[in-house]
Amino acid sequence: MKVVRILVCIMLLLFPFLSAHSQNISWYEVAPGVWKGLVGTPETYDLLKAAGAIPNLDGLAKLGKAEFPLPQQLIAASLNDGKTQLRIPLLKGEQLYGFGLNFQTVHQRGKILELHVDHYGGKDNGRTHAPTPFYISSNGYGVFINSARYIKVWAGTGVRKDSENFPVPKDRNTDKTWSSRPYADAVEILVPAAGVEIYVFAGPKPLDAIKRYNLFNGGGYLPPRWGLGFTQRVMTRSTVADVEKEVATFAEKGYPLDFVGLEPGWQSKAYPGTFTWDNNRFPNPQRFVSDMLNKGIRLNLWLNPYVSPDAPFYKEILPLTSSHTVWLGAIPDLTLAKARGIFFSQLQQDQVAIGISGYKIDEVDGYDHYLWPDVATFPSGLSAEQMRQTYGLLMQRYSADLFKKRNQRTFGLVRASNGGGTSFPYVLYNDYYNHEDFITALINSGFAGVLWTPEVRASKTGEEWLRRFQSNVFSPMAMINAWSSGTKPWSYPEVEKQVKTFALLRMQMMPYWYTEFAKYHFEGTPPFRAMNLEAGFNQEPKKEMSGTINLEENPYAEAISKEIKDQYMAGEYLLVAPMFAGQLTRKVVLPKGRWYDFYNGAFVGDGEVLIVNPGLDKIPVYVKDGGIIPMMPPMLHAPKVGEKADLEFRYYGEKMGTYRLYDDDGETFNYEKGQYSWREIKVQRTATGIKGTISAPEKNKPNTIGKITWTLMTK
Known part of the structure; x- marks a missing residue:
């Protein structure tokens, strides 16, 4: 790190035009694992003020402290022409995610974007319905630019001549490894204002940084x-x-x-x-x-x-x-x-x-x-x-x-x-x-x-x-x-x-969805999220699970070299892989760990690439080992305040399962006054089936659970 500081000083001496406009960034830890940096004179109106966001400090405290995830001295800022320029270091192995609600790509490294509220026009160029100036690194940190301006982003595309990581120029005429997009070692951001707030969210994992960001913005909403x-x-x-x-x-x-x-x-x-x-x-x-x-x-x-x-x-x-x-x-x-x-x-x-x-x-x-x-x-x-x-x-x-x-x-x-x-x-x-x-x-x-x-x-x-x-x-x-x-x-x-079956399935799964949204609110975990946020996703496969296609003909490397943008995690336990019109089969990439068919509990694989043909009656949905999915009867309307619903706890796999089931009145904000509970669910296999337990309801807290049954899905 001392060498890096010396190099930076040499750069500034060699290029005095940079030092004339460079700005110090004043950093303040504003919550556990969350730092605010101030550059120049930020505008009084910004995204957080417009939203009136109030951090969920209790949730942030539970995530615990963390170290600043980047070398602060390598985060640079300068003011030019009344605009703020930011430069955030980027290593060779990093992938970037985020920069708003994109529709065609998950990997964002190499993109040039203008983050601009707009109706989506068919191209991921930054013009979208939620151009959130927040990105996540695969190295386990997040960066948010708190500005209500059209923000331009070069996500690892521009190569500065004073970069300490300047690539070796190659001769296109003779060198087959020549690239029109050489390695660039920074995310560069242009804010059309004479100052800005920049926030950095620590991990250590990418999902942890996302949780901190969500909680800093108040936590996700808990719907009725x-x-x-x-x-x-x-x-x-x-x-x-x-x-x-x-x-x-x-x-x-x-x-x-x-x-x-x-x-x-x-x-x-x-x-x-x-x-x-x-x-x-x-x-x-x-x-x-x-x-x-x-x-x-x-x-x-x-x-x-x-x-x-x-x-x-x-x-x-x-x-x-x-x-x-x-x-x-x-x-x-x-x-x-x-x-x-x-x-x-x-x-x-x-x-x-x-x-x-x-x-x-x-x-x-x-x-x-x-x-x-x-x-x-x-x-x-x-x-x-x-x-x-x-x-x-x-x-x-x-x-x-x-x-x-x-x-x-x-x-x-x-x-x-x-x-x-x-x-x-x-x-x-x-x-x-x-x-x-x-x-x-x-x-x-x-x-x-x-x-x-x-x-x-x-x-x-x-x-x-x-x-x-x-x-x-x-x-x-x-x-x-x-x-x-x-x-x-x-x-x-x-x-x-089939449509009616799935409409009723939505109602049956309401206890699961409701709990996952409660985690979004209290813990910051997105209820629907990318596969790369799931532990064990980038493992090598054991084999290709197909009767007609083997690993040599359809290598796993091909499956993971391209972004996975057609399957996702839904809540704590479910992997969903939608089918599209005209598809008879599709590829599903399983993370490491044992996975089971949602519909019948059968074991399907551990880290494999599956080639599946589910037919019209269902889409591929898988449950991780030890998964517990709480279900209720297929009611035609959600339970009313005070109405109890019978619950069936479906258990998948072999290892001991645990789940925290959320409960409140389902309609009011009384949970903000402590009127809610988390019920601890545990399931383990026995010689004859399974044994399930649920913690007792808390005194003077809502209890909407009626009769309980336990179902072993994996026979």
Whole structure:
């Protein structure tokens, strides 16, 4: 390290133009394993301030202390042309993950990106719904840039002539090892501001750094139980009668349903919106909402925040809006308390107060020709760029407050988020509809501190419909978004039986999903995450598990040299490998350790590359050795507050299994006052089967567990 310091000093002497602009970085440990670095004069408005993120200090303390994971003296900063340049060292063996919600790639080293809130346009270039300026290194640390600006990133692409790791130039004419992309030893970042906050999160493992990042942003959101049930969004101009018929048909056919989404037609006018009910389609909203709640159905309302001249508060809010419009609607400056008061009071009085359970917040992302231009002005004085980067955060934050004040949890949809938004009750979605890319986005969501749903809308064939539906069940929000198509779960008769089986499976698995989201909240562990975060993933295989393809013909090296972007971990124990339309077989890469078939408990392999042919009835899902999956009966609605559900604990494998099952009332924020419990589950094999135990319920704590049964899946 002493040699490195000497080299740095020599570089500065050789290149005095660097020292003229270089900046000291002042580092402060702000939580265990979390450091903040200050460069120049950071702007007063940033991502964390926009989100109002409050660190979960208890959770961070439980992760324990750690050493600063990088050589601080090699993290460099400089100010040039009113912009901040950052340079963070990068070793040859490192891979990078993150930089927002990407759809086509998991490995980010070698990318050049501009992190810019936008509707995803089919290319991983930084323009996306959640361009979170946070990245993870395979060496076990994370870096977050707390700026509400369009941030440019060169993720190991630029080679400085003064680099101590400068590669040896090669002759392309004679040397076959010549590369058009030589090794670069840094991540370089350009922030268009005269200062910035930079945060570093220690590991020691990549997943530990992600946990620290999530907890620093408040921890993941814990949805109400009904939010993890099944969702149907109805067609745009649906009426009371249409919704009532749809709800009744779900019940008659025995399909689960917990909340229904109403699209723009619930408003008297939309694009821009009035935020008031349409009297023809919904003549008595309060009665309608009450009737739905009595049937166990919550209602979720679509909106975008652009105010029609026909809105009842238009004149009052107009002075507090931008110079430009969106679809000719006024854009409230949500950084102003007065503007928020006017806008959200309408939502509170007209919707939340009568029992509406949540929102779908649309069009806060882009494209550029939809949203305001960068030359727009806002009465707060914030730039159009800063508003673009944070408008999704602001809408999430202040709409969530409406429900928090009522001690009522919500769960909804949003089109844009960013750093700081981990604790918000929203799942991202978009209009891009590539199934394979949806799964890659689900994987990348775990690096970005957001949630993503590979929603189902419509399909060309029954096979495609089933494949989309199956993977949707293993995601944060199981949803059909039929706003345009009117599609139902049973719309493809040839696969209706399988679709219903998976819809009910979603409900059966609710205790598992609910516990995994509790871990997201209390411990920072993403409920859906990449394979490289799973222990034992990069091992050598024992053999290729296929009757027709051997290791020599299909080497494991080929499987792992390319990024794994079509399989993922779901919770503590499950590995999910979706099938896509037209696929008869697929490759599944198992981490080291014994794995078992989710459906029948059979042993499938230990570190192998599987070639599987599951048929149409299921997609490959595997459980690690000792896995315990809590299941409940396939109810058509999530359990109500105080309602007990019988639980079946399914055990897989050979070694002793342990699991911590979370419990609370399922709907309120009383868990923040200590009204929750973790029940310790243990299972071990015996000569005749298994022996399972569960810790006693805690006195004066919620207990929603009814009768308990134990099932040995691996015979």
